[in-house]
Each structure stands twice: as structure tokens, then as C-alpha cells.
Amino acid sequence: MPRPVTFWFEFASTYSYLSAMRIDAEAEARGVDVIWRPFLLGPIFKAQGWDRSPFAIYPEKGENMWRDLERRAEKYAIPFDRSAEKLFPQNSVLAARAAIACLHEDWGREFCRYVFRAAFVDGRDISDPGTIADCIESAGGLAQIYMHMAHSHTQKNTLREHVDEAQSRGIYGAPSFIVDGELFWGDDRLEDALDWANRV
Amino acid sequence: MPRPVTFWFEFASTYSYLSAMRIDAEAEARGVDVIWRPFLLGPIFKAQGWDRSPFAIYPEKGENMWRDLERRAEKYAIPFDRSAEKLFPQNSVLAARAAIACLHEDWGREFCRYVFRAAFVDGRDISDPGTIADCIESAGGLAQIYMHMAHSHTQKNTLREHVDEAQSRGIYGAPSFIVDGELFWGDDRLEDALDWANRV
Numbered sequence: 194m195p196r197p198v199t200f201w202f203e204f205a206s207t208y209s210y211l212s213a214m215r216i217d218a219e220a221e222a223r224g225v226d227v228i229w230r231p232f233l234l235g236p237i238f239k240a241q242g243w244d245r246s247p248f249a250i251y252p253e254k255g256e257n258m259w260r261d262l263e264r265r266a267e268k269y270a271i272p273f274d275r276s277a278e279k280l281f282p283q284n285s286v287l288a289a290r291a292a293i294a295c296l297h298e299d300w301g302r303e304f305c306r307y308v309f310r311a312a313f314v315d316g317r318d319i320s321d322p323g324t325i326a327d328c329i330e331s332a333g334g335l336a337q338i339y340m341h342m343a344h345s346h347t348q349k350n351t352l353r354e355h356v357d358e359a360q361s362r363g364i365y366g367a368p369s370f371i372v373d374g375e376l377f378w379g380d381d382r383l384e385d386a387l388d389w390a391n392r393v
Numbered sequence: 394m395p396r397p398v399t400f401w402f403e404f405a406s407t408y409s410y411l412s413a414m415r416i417d418a419e420a421e422a423r424g425v426d427v428i429w430r431p432f433l434l435g436p437i438f439k440a441q442g443w444d445r446s447p448f449a450i451y452p453e454k455g456e457n458m459w460r461d462l463e464r465r466a467e468k469y470a471i472p473f474d475r476s477a478e479k480l481f482p483q484n485s486v487l488a489a490r491a492a493i494a495c496l497h498e499d500w501g502r503e504f505c506r507y508v509f510r511a512a513f514v515d516g517r518d519i520s521d522p523g524t525i526a527d528c529i530e531s532a533g534g535l536a537q538i539y540m541h542m543a544h545s546h547t548q549k550n551t552l553r554e555h556v557d558e559a560q561s562r563g564i565y566g567a568p569s570f571i572v573d574g575e576l577f578w579g580d581d582r583l584e585d586a587l588d589w590a591n592r593v
């Protein structure tokens with residue numbers, strides 16, 4: 194019986210976008226259950242002494258990241274528009290809180306993918322409540338209800354707990370995958386993490 | 394006709410070790426020529442404001458890197474002994490200068506692999522001339538000749554040129570692969586880089 198994999202993602206993270214688009218199909222092919230867990234990188238970067246994304250701090254690294262993302266998106270046939278760079282990194286707090294509410298529903302992952310596409314294909318501002326409301330409706334939810342939940346204390350506290358848990362588990366970047374205590378970092382470790390779930 | 398791929402590597406770099414052990418077989422399978430180019434990360438990290446390896450600066454990142462390396466080495470059936478961590482990151486200046494001399498010979502890549510194994514399997518100090526001399530002899534060269542060359546101005550200047558070229562090409566980590574102006578960073582992009590060589 195394969196063990197479940199926890200998928201730690203951040204809506205502002207470029208490589209989290211790739212994983213969000215890939216993980217369910219790859220997991221299904223391996224019979225692996227995935228738990229989607231949104232968190233925020235900001236507080237974790239701060240603890241490492243970074244006031245911004247390392248891709249913004251180190252221009253060469255940032256430049257090559259966008260090119261790499263273009264190549265990888267093409268390889269996986271995932272839509273991507275580099276003009277997303279203009280808003281990078283986006284404030285993802287509202288999106289993460291909404292996701293915590295929506296992920297209780299069977300259309301929750303679809304909501305997450307709509308948010309990622311809004312950010313990385315349509316170049317929309319995902320800190321804008323209108324964008325998040327549109328994503329809820331597109332995924333099949335009632336915006337009025339889930340936007341209300343996104344602003345509730347429950348969701349705020351849960352998100353804070355996710356960030357604390359990420360930190361305590363040694364997560365330092367996104368996406369990260371945890372299976373059976375093993376931490377895998379990066380979209381390029383997605384397959385390794387899922388394979389690990391099937392290790393005897 | 395596939396274009397050649399330049400393999401930029403650093404003897405102190407853990408993921409350069411994996412690529413050094415993998416690249417020739419992967420390249421041959423694709424009919425791609427590879428140019429091996431040793432360089433130093435130290436001056437490049439300094440330019441980014443780091444006085445050490447980022448794996449040493451950020452403990453969580455470092456801890457997970459070693460675990461990831463264990464898992465990847467196992468996946469590729471490449472020998473690896475984590476006690477190499479004790480000497481990490483090693484001073485690789487002598488090794489890189491010797492490699493520049495040895496890579497003119499048909500056993501040069503074998504020399505490089507011996508150096509990497511000395512560092513990451515046998516836990517030997519690769520800044521020790523005795524270690525490098527052993528690697529030359531194991532690869533089939535005369536240590537006396539190539540150690541002499543390693544200390545010559547030609548090799549010193551060439552290594553400096555490699556570092557300058559790496560910087561001017563936007564390289565910020567190792568291993569890196571350049572094909573037709575495209576920069577790929579990391580052992581996990583090795584296959585992508587080689588595939589790019591065959592792109593029409």
C-alpha cells in the first residue's frame with residue numbers, strides 16, 4: 194500500500210505551478226494519494242535572511258529560472274506566459290487562505306489550478322479578491338461563500354499552522370514533497386517523491 | 394548533426410560529481426559531443442555576496458542536499474559516502490588546474506572521475522598534491538609530468554579564463570550545461586541539455 198505524499202505548494206512559486214499541473218496524473222499512475230497543502234514562503238525566506246525571493250535577489254539565477262520554466266513548461270505541454278514575470282513574486286496570502294477552504298471540496302484542486310493559471314498564464318493579480326472569486330466560480334464553487342471563509346479566522350490560523358509546520362519539517366523552498374519523513378524539494382523531484390511512496 | 398554541449402563543473406560540487414559520472418553515457422546514447430570545462434564556484438559565489446557554499450550558509454538546504462544526494466546516487470547506482478560532508482566544500486583549485494592539463498589526454502575524463510570519487514567516495518582531501526598525483530596515475534598518466542603542468546602559468550591562466558567565461562555566460566552554480574547559448578543548471582537538467590543539442 195503506497196504511503197500518501199504531502200504536496201507543499203506556494204501560489205507565488207513558479208515551480209509550484211508546474212507541480213500543481215503535473216502531480217495528480219503522475220500520482221494516479223502510481224496509485225499514490227496526494228494531500229495538497231498550501232503555505233507561504235515569505236516567512237521562511239525571512240528566517241533565512243532573505244527579504245525577497247532569491248530569484249529577485251540574484252539576477253542571474255532569476256533570469257535563468259524564467260528561461261528554464263519556459264523550457265520545462267514546453268516539455269510538459271503546460272501553458273505559460275513569461276509576462277507573469279512582471280508581477281513576480283505575487284502576494285499569495287488571500288489565495289492560500291481561499292485554497293484552505295476550497296480544498297475541503299472535490300473541486301478544490303481545480304480551484305488551485307485556476308489560481309496558478311491566473312498568475313502564470315493570464316498575468317492576473319492573485320491578491321485581487323476579484324481574481325480569486327473568479328477562480329472559485331470557474332472551479333464550480335460559490336464565490337460568496339468561499340470568499341467569506343477565506344477571510345475567517347479558521348483559515349488564517351490554519352495557514353499560519355501550515356507555515357509553522359513547514360518550517361518545523363525543514364522545508365526551505367517550494368514545491369516540497371514529504372513522504373514518510375523524507376523531504377523532496379523542487380518540481381524536478383516530483384517523480385522521485387511519488388516513487389518513494391511505493392518503496393517497500 | 395547535434396551541437397556540442399559544454400559541461401561546466403566544479404570538483405567541490407556534489408551535483409557536479411553526479412553529472413561527471415553520468416554525462417558521457419547519456420551523451421553517447423544521444424550522439425552528442427561533450428566538452429568538459431572545469432571552473433571554480435568560489436569567485437562566482439563571492440560576486441553574489443556569499444562567502445561560502447549556500448549549502449553551508451543555509452543549514453536546512455544543506456541538510457536536505459546531502460540526503461537528496463544519497464537518494465540520487467542510489468537511483469543512479471553511483472557510489473557515494475556521506476562522510477564526504479566533513480571536508481565540504483573542498484578547495485578544488487589544484488584539482489581544476491590539473492584537470493585542465495589532463496583533459497588534453499584521452500584519459501583526462503577518467504582523471505576527473507577519479508578526483509570526484511576521491512572526494513565523494515573515499516573522503517580524501519583533493520587539495521593534497523598526493524591525492525591528485527594518485528588520480529593521475531590511476532587514470533594512466535605520469536604524475537610527475539602533469540603535476541608539473543598543474544603548477545604552470547598556462548594552467549593557472551586558463552582556469553582564470555574559465556571562471557571569467559563562466560561569469561560572463563551567466564553561470565551561477567554547478568554543474569551547468571551550455572548548448573547553443575542555452576544555459577541549463579543542475580544535474581537534474583543534464584538530460585534536458587543533451588536533448589537540446591538534438592533540437593532542430
